[in-house]
Amino acid sequence: MVYVIHGATGAQGAPVVAALVAAGKPVTAVTRNQEAVVDGARVVAARYSSVEELTEAYRGADRVFVHLPLASEEDRLTYARNIVTAIRTARPARVVFSTSGASVDPADGGAASTLASGLAGTDVSHAVIAPTQYLENLLMPYVLDAVRERGVLPYPIRADFPVSWASHLDIADAVVALFDRPDVTGVVSVGQYPAITGVDLAEAFGSHFGKSVVFEPITPEEFRVFVAPLIGEGPAADVAGAYKAMSTLPDRSIAPENSAQKLLGVTPRATSQWLADIGL
Template sequence: MTEPRLFFENLLMPHVVGAVREQGALRYPLPDGFRVSWASHLDIADVAAALFKRQDVTGVVSVGQYPAITGQDPAEAFSARLGRDAVYEAITPDAFRASTAPLIGEGPAADVADSYKAMGALPDRSITPERSAQKLLGITPRTAIQWLTDIGVA
């Protein structure tokens, strides 16, 4: 079983990536300096494929950046890929809910906001190296710039 923390793909929601493209601001509901072990769906697929070949690895495999990164890291990756300056701007979970509700509905958006409120109360959202894909499988997850390159964001 794989255990990601947050998916880079969340940053592709139209209102999130749109603000990066149009205003140079990666707005996301995590506090400034909050560290997250981001992973991509591509990373999960790599780990899942490896686990089919590795019967000796059992239990939960944590997938994500280690050490964990802050919101400025993906903002800088967007800057590099889009050819424009972008900075990370922490927004409140309620502001994120309001911008997400038109896409997924008010109830699900409220649930998402609640999860970010709870997450923001934690010291970080990092994997531990002991159960990481890096240690158990020798698979290093993509950096933000690698991910954006692999999915062709330009």
């Protein structure tokens, strides 16, 4: 079987590649740079902006993992449509798509929902992984430095706001499981359940670092200022807008009935276990 993995040198794709390579699977790593080196994998350069390159990358594939990169929503919509066109043409045996936390509600008309609905129209076996929030967001220098230097964990949610956090390692576990379970289709939620609060996060970080850590709610605008130098002004504004919208919700918890725990027997890491696994 041939496994085609997008973002193979990035945060989401790299753990998937590592898991498959460790299992002895033949991996094709899709990157933007043909000169990239990915241990244990064949590298293919394919841009999201090129239907032809994507089609060639997917041709003959048994399994494909795809997610949309950080970019303007206009570009992401273009990428989503290109991916769907390439999949419809190349017809890989199975596709797993991670929403990266974006909505797949067709009424939203966003890139993630466009890709999810497009996949549904291809008749290609597929599943959609739906995380809520990534624990890796807490590794940003502003957050981690505050934990280490001031004993506070700043983040743009309420202290009592329950979230089903997941890590990129958890996503990789779910992807590999879904590759082996073509009987599981539709949306699979990945995240801690029951959901945990900002206070719980701070306690986990405090226990890991052996110090007192308290949660510090910040505004979406403050967060935008902090992340813009890392991801760009446009994506940062989109992220801030998402957190502003989130502030009107009662929680960001997954639903247990379509969780990875129930459908795949895959349990996401507790925050303390994740901190240990990444060797922080």
